[in-house]
Amino acid sequence: MTETQALPLPERVAVVGVGYVGLTLLCALGKAGFQGVGYDINQEKVEQIARGVVPFEGAEPELPELLADLVAQGTVTATADPAHLREVEALFIAVETPVDDTDHKPRYLALRSALAAIGPHLAPGVLVVVESTIAPGTVRGIVQPALEEATGGKVGKAFSLVHCPERVMPGRLLQNITTYDRVVGGVTPRCTERAMGVYRKVTSGQLHPTTALVAEIVKTAENAYRDVQIAFANELALICEELGANVYEVRDLVNSSPFRQMHIPGAGVGGHCIPKDPWLLVSAVSELSPRLLPTARAINDAMPIHLADLTEDALQAEHVALNNAVITVLGAAYLEDSDDTRNSPALTLARELVRRGAQVRLYDPYVSTLGEFTVQMDDNAIDGSDALVLVTAHRTFRELDLAACAARLRTRVLVDGRNAFAPAAAHEAGFRFVALGKGDVQPVVTA
Ligand SMILES: NC(=O)c1ccc[n+]([C@@H]2O[C@H](COP(=O)([O-])OP(=O)(O)OC[C@H]3O[C@@H](n4cnc5c(N)ncnc54)[C@H](O)[C@@H]3O)[C@@H](O)[C@H]2O)c1
Structure with missing residues (x-):
């Protein structure tokens, strides 16, 4: 098949790791008409999802109803047995990708064990998409070699490989996944095109084709950008405190100047992503010692x-x-x-x-x-x-x-x-x- 021909869409898809991101993606894929299975090592989570119940707390508009409907229709199911993945034509990885508390380096235990578990069960020609946030270079350095070893074939032939990082925010998971623009970074242009076919059905947002490396940098940079902006606001807050001014008044007035969009200061930055993603970006380089991103982390911490x-x-x-x-x-x-x-x-x-x-x-x-x-x-x-x-x-x-x-x-x-x-x-x-x-x-x- 040439690069310009339309590529066939998968019918059956799997999501590996059905946490906040993976479960929502599974539901969005089901809603878009794909037959979906969620695979997770957490048996309790799998059982809940298989019963149509969202396994985490917090208000997530429309997600519980959608999951219940998709499970009742038989469009979506869940399993803790990776052998079920043999039947799918596309597979999305959404496992956690934390950094170490001490050295801030990525800890890919979940990613590596997921790759080891799915490797023996991949169908020939399967499309593998990594949705987890990963340090630049991870697709080429870790995911591709693991899958080539498992399949005994080469990327682009034995399987397609893409990084399409997730951009959701808890509280609006389904809405974000079905409306936000996506950056789709394939290891080859054909890999990218295959994944674009799926995401075109999932989101009403624009799709931005690129390489896997650029997609990795973009995602970690998005959150590093936010962290740095918040650190700026926090440092200005400390300056205002000492000088006897109100940083919120200062912020409003700064933002009245063209091209200034100062963030909001506060008591600290939390959540799963922003405190770790700048470190994933920093961890990718060895010759350069980035200074701004670690400083921003230190200010916010x-x-x-x-x-x-x-x-x-x-x-x-x-x-x-x-x-x-x-x-x-x-x-x-x-x-x-x-x-x-x-x-x-x-x-x-x-x-x-x-x-x-x-x-x-x-x-x-x-x-x-x-x-x-x-x-x-x-x-x-x-x-x-x-x-x-x-x-x-x-x-x-x-x-x-x-x-x-x-x-x-x-x-x-x-x-x-x-x-x-x-x-x-x-x-x-x-x-x-x-x-x-x-x-x-x-x-x-x-x-
Ligand atoms: N939560 C967010 O708001 C958000 C936003 C954007 C990106 N992300 C990124 O998405 C990824 C997932 O985040 P999350 O919040 O959904 O994490 P999560 O902890 O809620 O879910 C991860 C799931 O993966 C499962 N898992 C771990 N090892 C596995 C294995 N070997 N095989 C199968 N399943 C396995 C876990 O049991 C868990 O259910 C991370 O890389 C994160 O940085 C998260």
Whole structure:
């Protein structure tokens, strides 16, 4: 077949790793008319999906209904047996791709074990698409050799290989997957074209054909870009604090200038992707030692520690030592109005406050545990505290009756890490109020 002829579409497809991304993709593929099977090593997850039940918490509009329908129709199923993959003509890999906490290098345990499991069961000519976020060079350096060894053939002949990175955001998974533009990076142009045929059915967004390497760089760069922008906003917040200005007012005015789109500062960056993807990008180079991306990571990682400093200072001003204080952290999830706690800055803050001797309570209406902490899901967590420290701007917290809260505290300190409260309202309620990025001291210029 020549490069210009239309390539046949697969009928049966599989998704390897049915977590947030993989399950949503499986449903989107089912909705687009493909017969889909989800393969996962997590037996419990497989059983739930096979019953038509979404195995994770959090509001995901339309996903539960779609999964239930597709399972009832027999369009989608799930298995923990890789032998079932022999029947599919296209296979999408969506396993986790974390980095090591210490050296920040990719830890591809899941990717390597998925490749080992699927390798012996690949149908001749199968299309393999890696949707997981991976460091640049991974398709060529790890995936392609593993599949060539397993099939005994060459890429482009024995199988097609593509990287089409996922761009979803929890809370809008299905909507994102079915509407966003996609970057489709094949190892050969024919590989790209085969995958484009499938994605044309899945998303109403534009498809951007490229190489696997470029797709790897684009995806990790998208999140590294965001991390750097947030780090800029955070650094400016610290500058504004010292100078006695309000960073949010500064941001609005900066953004009134053409071509400026300053991000929002805050108590830290969490979630599965942004804290790790810049490291995946950095890990790909060996001659260059990138400086900006690690610095941005360090700035963002330090924000919850800064919140601990603000809390300690505010308590000191009230003559309360941190090691005698009871502190209630408002929020355990990393994202507002969600239960997702992956890499939540609340955990860093809570640990730091404990390390400094404080007694810490966590309060989050959506979360019951965070790391080693039990999280209280009701507002009893406020009673008798010396300080409230807001990390997550859940609606419940933004709508708090501040005067009523103040009356329940032992010491009236309120620290706002997300621009959730108006200073005037906090002061009126009787709080000593401190907010990230809002300096309360006018700058003194000395000659
Ligand atoms: N979650 C997001 O918002 C998001 C957004 C964009 C990209 N991504 C990327 O997508 C990938 C998946 O992320 P996720 O959030 O869906 O992860 P997840 O942890 O929710 O899901 C991964 C799934 O893979 C399964 N798995 C692990 N090893 C396996 C194996 N050997 N064989 C079969 N299944 C296996 C796990 O059991 C799990 O169900 C990651 O690379 C991530 O960076 C995630």
